[in-house]
Amino acid sequence: MSAVAIDRELTAHDLVDLYRQGIFPMAGSDGPIVLHRPRRRAIFDLELIAMDPTTARHLRTQRFGITVDRCFEEVMRRCADREETWIDERLIAAYTELHRQGLAHSVESWRGGMLVGGIYGVSIGAAFFGESLFGMNNAGKAAFHELVRRLRQGGYLLFDSQYINDFTRALGAFETDAADFDRRLRQALKHEARFPCDV
Numbered sequence: 001m002s003a004v005a006i007d008r009e010l011t012a013h014d015l016v017d018l019y020r021q022g023i024f025p026m027a028g029s030d031g032p033i034v035l036h037r038p039r040r041r042a043i044f045d046l047e048l049i050a051m052d053p054t055t056a057r058h059l060r061t062q063r064f065g066i067t068v069d070r071c072f073e074e075v076m077r078r079c080a081d082r083e084e085t086w087i088d089e090r091l092i093a094a095y096t097e098l099h100r101q102g103l104a105h106s107v108e109s110w111r112g113g114m115l116v117g118g119i120y121g122v123s124i125g126a127a128f129f130g131e132s133l134f135g136m137n138n139a140g141k142a143a144f145h146e147l148v149r150r151l152r153q154g155g156y157l158l159f160d161s162q163y164i165n166d167f168t169r170a171l172g173a174f175e176t177d178a179a180d181f182d183r184r185l186r187q188a189l190k191h192e193a194r195f196p197c198d199v
Contacts, residue, residue, distance in 0.1 A: 002039060005032040009090045012097040019122055019129055022178075022185050024162060026086035033090060039163040041171045041181040042164035044130075046156060049148050049172040055141040064117070064142045065110040068150070068196075075118035079132035087132065095131075098122065105195050107147045109139040119143045123195050127158040127188035144171060150196045158188035179194040 010025060010033060018024065018035065051059075057066060073096045080087035098104040103124060104183045109117035117135020121128055128151050131182075133140045151159055160181075161173045176184075 002037065003037045006035060006048075007032060009033070011092045012094055012101055012103075014100050015094055015122065016103065016124060019124055019127075020189060022182060024129065024131075025091060027091055034121055035097075036162070037178070038163060039178050040164070040175045041178065042161040042168060042175055043181065043184070044148075044159040044161055044168075044173050046148060047157050049145075051145050052141070054140050055145055059140050060144055063111070064139055065106045066142065066146045067110065068146075069099070069105055070095060070108055071115065071118075072104065072106040072120060074115060074133070074148045075120050076132075077106060078115065078118060078134045078144060079120065081134075095120070101153070107143040107150070109143045111134055111139065117141075117143045119147055121147075123193070125189040126156050126191035126193035127160065127185060128156050128193075128195075129160040130162070141171070151193075154195050155191070155193040156188070157182050157193070159184075160172065 023035050023036065023037045025033050025035055041064050073092060076095060080092070095104050095162060104120065104122050106118055106120040108115055117139025119133040119140065121130040133144060135143060161168050164173055164175050
């Protein structure tokens with residue numbers, strides 16, 4: 001399966017079932033929710049991700065304040081606030097409920113009391129499924145690398161990035177085929193990682 005449209009809303013329980021099968025949803029404005037299972041999957045190797053010097057300097061000098069799970073829904077909304085988006089109110093409601101259940105997390109970047117960057121995703125077993133990121137002037141990268149640090153700390157085995165793009169490729173993502181991804185996913189679901197949290 002590559003992509004299949006469905007004609008109903010998704011619950012948090014549905015999301016867990018889908019992610020355990022390597023499937024994730026995307027939605028356009030006023031359109032159907034489409035379930036995706038790419039034949040080529042983008043993933044990160046947590047051991048190989050390297051931080052660029054600018055982001056490292058920003059984190060070292062505390063240019064950005066970093067928090068975890070402080071404003072999950074707002075991070076989703078900021079990720080959706082772009083010309084072309086796959087995040088709508090149906091998905092915001094489902095993922096926010098998943099967050100309340102402790103299975104979806106966000107990392108936020110702050111400057112001067114303002115939310116300037118963030119990333120969110122889904123955590124099941126020892127797999128983390130990165131969903132979306134926003135931020136300018138390295139704020140999003142700062143949130144990404146803080147997430148990576150926490151995934152390493154928590155014992156995660158798989159960091160999924162769904163589809164490859166120029167930005168995620170620059171961060172270290174690479175493509176693998178569906179069979180390899182399924183193998184990695186099965187292995188990650190056999191283990192229980194812990195998402196370290198500030199709250």
